[in-house]
Amino acid sequence: MNTKDFYYDLPQERIAQTPLKDRSKSKLMDFDKNTGSVSHRIFEDIVNDFGENDLLVLNNTRVLPARMYGIKEETGAKIEILLTKRIALKTWEVMAKPAKRLRHGAKVKFSDELSARVTEELEEGMRILEFEYEGVFEEIIEKIGTMPLPPYIKEKLTDQERYQTVYSKIKGSSAAPTAGLHFTEEILDILEKKGVQIEYVTLHVGLGTFKTVSVEDVENHVMHSEYYKIDEETANRINLAKAKGKKITCVGTTSVRTIESAAVDGKLKNLEGETQIFIYPPYKFKMVDALVTNFHLPESTLIMLISAFSDREKILNAYDTAVEEKYRFFSFGDAMYIH
Structure with a gap:
């Protein structure tokens, strides 16, 4: 596949420069990965999509003032x-x-x-x-040190904690796992009370977040390695949930890369190491059933990942809709629930 196959036209004014005051008030695009149909909601409404038969995977890395x-x-x-x-x-x-x-x-x-x-x-x-x-x-x-905001964000960040998830814990990242920025303590509390199984893994986000795909042929792109770890007890609980048929939803592409890097024959086995996993069509997912994510840069490894999770044309059509509907893009932007 060519890198240019993952291009879409994005007006500069659609790139979010500052986070919303309330994390949970971002827009949420609900996207059916099979049909490509979309609907539009507010992020806090996502609690209505989860119940006792769901497991949510969050990346608890914490950004260094790198x-x-x-x-x-x-x-x-x-x-x-x-x-x-x-x-x-x-x-x-x-x-x-x-x-x-x-x-x-x-x-x-x-x-x-x-x-x-x-x-x-x-x-x-x-x-x-x-x-x-x-x-x-x-x-x-x-x-x-200062917070390492991506180069497309020109505004100064007044509250450094707005580039951290509310559940960040393990210091080591050069960038935030930004899909998690939408979650609040209240949302997590509601999900837990509904019986949703919430599990935490760690992937320290590195250079790959900033590096663009510069090669013409997607297969020639080389990912930088990133450290990940899943506690054995966490892996056992996730494996048991998968065996019981629970839906595994990852929050963010970093959680996806962690889970898929650790998966062998449908179970989490490689629980710690360096990953260079590069997910693009026609990758077959081993563990992940659904994904909460932000809107990603054109021709990036991240839009390639979500295209593998659904379908490239359907994803690009959804992105065009997001532009028309004035969604906010990238790190401080709105969210997408792909299921």
Whole structure:
């Protein structure tokens, strides 16, 4: 398949720049993956779609303030980095700007508490940095780092927690699992009281969220690896629910990639590791029955994933409808329930 097969025309004004004050008031497009039919609701209405025979999978990763600014010690040049993946306790893979100024051995000072040295030069502006600090790394970057909003968001985020899900717990992501941004404590409480089985998995969202598909042939695209983990007890409960015929609904493409990466012969078995899973048509899903997701960038791996979950033409038709109906797109935008 060609990357251009997943293009759709999106006016700039449809890209949401700020989150709604109330997470649950986003629009919700209800999409039948078999027929392609759509209806329009408010997100909080999604509680009416779930009951005792449903299981909801949420990604509990928490976004790090992963964008940091420093000074190259040798020259005083301004440097920007984005933490993308932890390699070891003090070693990270980062995206650097301008990368050409960070050659092997270069040292960057971010604050009196934190500095780093380049230990390896990678392609596409990526570098391996070994950090120097005393204390707890996460506590230091909480003080000096900023939330790594995607490049299409130009507005400043006044409340940093609006780029975190209300159930975020395990620190490590470079971007939010944005479908989960619509959920509130109240919605989760209602679902639990209705008997919905809610389970949490972890996938630390990395560079793949920011990287566009630059190759013409979809099959030639290479995904960056991302760390995932599913607790054994959680996996056992999900496997039991699947065996009983419960509907497995994932919140967000990251939850989908976690579950599908761990699945072997219809059961979750590979419970921890690095995944480079790239889902595009005609991928056959092993575990997932339904999906709550946002509206994704044209020609992105994410729109390819949901096209595999339904049908490319039906998805693109639904996206055209979303544009006509003035849905808000991307990270702070509206939601889609595909079932």
